[in-house]
Amino acid sequence: MINNKRNFSLNVFERASICRHFENEVYKRIVKKEIEFPVYLSAGQEYAPATIAEIVSIKKIKPLIFGQHRGHSIYLSFGGDINKLIKELKGKKDGCTYGMGGSLSIHSMKINMYGHDGFMGSNACIGTGACFSSKKPTIIFIGDAALEEDYVLASLSWVSKKKLPILFVVDDNNYAVLTKKDERRDWEAKELAKAFKMQSFDMMDDPMKISKYLKKSLFKKPTLVNIHTQRIFWHAGAGKDKENVFDRYLQQKKLLGRKADLLDEKIKKRMKLLWEKN
Amino acid sequence: MGKELRQTIKTITSHHLKKNKSQVFGQNLTGVGWVAGTLPKLFEKDGVIELPMADVAGGGIVTGSALMGKRPIYIIRYQGYNWFNCIFIVNYACKSNAIWKIPCPMMIRGISSEGSIGPVAGSAHISTIYKMPGLKIFSPMTNKEYSNVYKNFMKSKDVFYISEHRSSYSNTREFKNDLTGNKDIILMPISVTRFAAEKAKLILEKKGFSVGIIHLVNLKPFLIKSEWIKAIKKSKFGVLMTDNDYVDGVLRILAHQINEKTNKPVSVLGLDDKTAGHHKKVDNLPPNELKIVERIKIIIKKK
Numbered sequence: 001m002i003n004n005k006r007n008f009s010l011n012v013f014e015r016a017s018i019c020r021h022f023e024n025e026v027y028k029r030i031v032k033k034e035i036e037f038p039v040y041l042s043a044g045q046e047y048a049p050a051t052i053a054e055i056v057s058i059k060k061i062k063p064l065i066f067g068q069h070r071g072h073s074i075y076l077s078f079g080g081d082i083n084k085l086i087k088e089l090k091g092k093k094d095g096c097t098y099g100m101g102g103s104l105s106i107h108s109m110k111i112n113m114y115g116h117d118g119f120m121g122s123n124a125c126i127g128t129g130a131c132f133s134s135k136k137p138t139i140i141f142i143g144d145a146a147l148e149e150d151y152v153l154a155s156l157s158w159v160s161k162k163k164l165p166i167l168f169v170v171d172d173n174n175y176a177v178l179t180k181k182d183e184r185r186d187w188e189a190k191e192l193a194k195a196f197k198m199q200s201f202d203m204m205d206d207p208m209k210i211s212k213y214l215k216k217s218l219f220k221k222p223t224l225v226n227i228h229t230q231r232i233f234w235h236a237g238a239g240k241d242k243e244n245v246f247d248r249y250l251q252q253k254k255l256l257g258r259k260a261d262l263l264d265e266k267i268k269k270r271m272k273l274l275w276e277k278n
Numbered sequence: 279m280g281k282e283l284r285q286t287i288k289t290i291t292s293h294h295l296k297k298n299k300s301q302v303f304g305q306n307l308t309g310v311g312w313v314a315g316t317l318p319k320l321f322e323k324d325g326v327i328e329l330p331m332a333d334v335a336g337g338g339i340v341t342g343s344a345l346m347g348k349r350p351i352y353i354i355r356y357q358g359y360n361w362f363n364c365i366f367i368v369n370y371a372c373k374s375n376a377i378w379k380i381p382c383p384m385m386i387r388g389i390s391s392e393g394s395i396g397p398v399a400g401s402a403h404i405s406t407i408y409k410m411p412g413l414k415i416f417s418p419m420t421n422k423e424y425s426n427v428y429k430n431f432m433k434s435k436d437v438f439y440i441s442e443h444r445s446s447y448s449n450t451r452e453f454k455n456d457l458t459g460n461k462d463i464i465l466m467p468i469s470v471t472r473f474a475a476e477k478a479k480l481i482l483e484k485k486g487f488s489v490g491i492i493h494l495v496n497l498k499p500f501l502i503k504s505e506w507i508k509a510i511k512k513s514k515f516g517v518l519m520t521d522n523d524y525v526d527g528v529l530r531i532l533a534h535q536i537n538e539k540t541n542k543p544v545s546v547l548g549l550d551d552k553t554a555g556h557h558k559k560v561d562n563l564p565p566n567e568l569k570i571v572e573r574i575k576i577i578i579k580k581k
Contacts, residue, residue: 100377107378114345115378117370125335126370129342132327133301133350154332158339161330 012207015050019073021271030238039103042073044232047205047248049077063137065113066127069104080108086278121146124155137165137219145176160196165219170226177235189226200224205248280450286421287316290428295325303327303340304353333362341371344384357388358398360406372412372437381435391444397554404441405527415498417441417469420452423495443470453493457509461490464517468494471520477567516542522564524549
């Protein structure tokens with residue numbers, strides 16, 4: 001599938017870079033109180049959606065996408081209109097969700113991304129139903145906290161029973177707001193999915209690893225992938241839980257060298273301009 | 279002998295599955311007499327889908343189906359299960375068109391029943407969801423009413439909640455409103471209390487009272503017709519509304535609207551504000567004809 005690993009990595013980097021610089025611009029505007037409703041920044045967690053978006057793009061699959069909060073990177077990675085997301089965050093009627101969605105409930109029919117209602121993990125059931133009725137390949141993004149919702153467990157069970165073409169992506173940043181995983185449970189996502197007879201993987205957000213695990217079996221059988229990520233900013237708003245968080249984006253930038261540096265600079269400028277223009 | 283309502287529901291369902299390639303979701307659909315004989319004996323390949331025994335997830339799965347334009351029918355076998363089953367319906371399906379401009383139409387069949395089945399399975403529970411925007415609620419008890427609600431559903435982009443009652447499934451008759459002449463009082467019954475209200479009307483008329491009746495089917499949106507307003511304004515003692523839901527719910531919401539439009543007193547008679555037990559002695563039943571007659575006598579005496 002991936003003939004040129006470097007090209008693949010650069011393409012993923014480009015998607016991640018759009019997400020990263022978009023979120024940096026949002027961050028500035030939260031600090032300046034230009035955006036006053038709760039915003040869930042996805043900086044640090046770009047690599048899961050960016051990599052999966054690149055994989056489905058190579059495979060020429062246009063899946064149904066069900067995300068939840070911290071979903072800017074999902075929207076942007078899969079090709080959602082950047083201008084429309086900026087306008088949405090500014091509460092404009094021509095935003096991607098007509099000024100109704102804020103940060104949490106964004107959607108885009110252009111990329112088959114359905115909005116979220118605010119109940120963590122509700123997208124697991126709704127995405128399952130959508131996949132069952134349409135038989136279309138479906139990706140459901142949830143967090144490690146949403147995975148604990150009873151109705152998410154019931155959805156996994158049914159997805160497995162019905163052998164639906166669904167990929168559950170658990171964006172595991174270890175936090176439920178500020179409560180860490182080991183304070184909440186003693187099980188791991190991979191084991192849970194196995195108990196439901198689903199194919200499951202547990203990995204870091206390394207794009208080559210994600211690709212290695214998903215490239216063969218994507219949408220061929222119900223799959224859950226738990227991807228460990230590090231959120232750079234707080235649960236909501238502008239601030240940091242801690243300094244010196246491992247940053248996959250910077251690690252990949254360093255690894256990919258000059259081409260990545262150029263992309264990073266170009267996208268940073270572009271994003272700044274887009275925010276000023278809208 | 280006319281057609282029973284259960285047959286009409288079965289025919290509509292069959293047509294909906296075959297013609298519209300739709301789906302019917304619910305729990306235990308194939309057991310216990312195929313939902314009291316209202317469901318055709320079909321299976322998953324035909325679109326009749328047995329959901330897992332996970333009520334909250336079930337409502338979400340049906341919402342997803344509706345989002346794909348399948349116009350599913352969702353059977354909630356006891357209305358008390360609305361508490362679990364309707365979370366994602368009222369918070370996603372009902373709001374989808376307003377937030378995302380994506381209609382999410384589905385038809386929910388919420389079944390109510392009475393008598394020694396306890397505090398959850400017993401009675402109607404539409405008051406739990408009534409306030410939510412984007413939801414339309416109906417309570418048809420006759421063949422024609424049910425067919426009309428289904429026809430409207432097929433033209434609509436909204437979520438329809440059909441508040442059914444097990445006792446109505448054997449019903450073969452149609453109801454008519456009676457607003458002729460000057461009435462002493464007008465009954466406005468909902469759901470299964472419509473049968474009791476008809477009986478109470480006859481008892482009172484034999485005693486010399488002039489009793490009008492307006493059968494309520496369309497509960498949300500609740501439109502008060504001009505002829506109703508006219509008749510209520512002309513009545514001596516106003517309105518008595520009856521229902522098989524708790525008294526402090528939909529009944530009082532609707533009563534307030536009628537009172538605002540007519541400036542006439544509107545009394546309500548529903549389930550008492552108490553928890554039902556399972557034994558007959560501790561049950562909490564909807565008003566029967568005798569209870570309705572008693573309440574009307576009190577209203578008239580007060581004046």
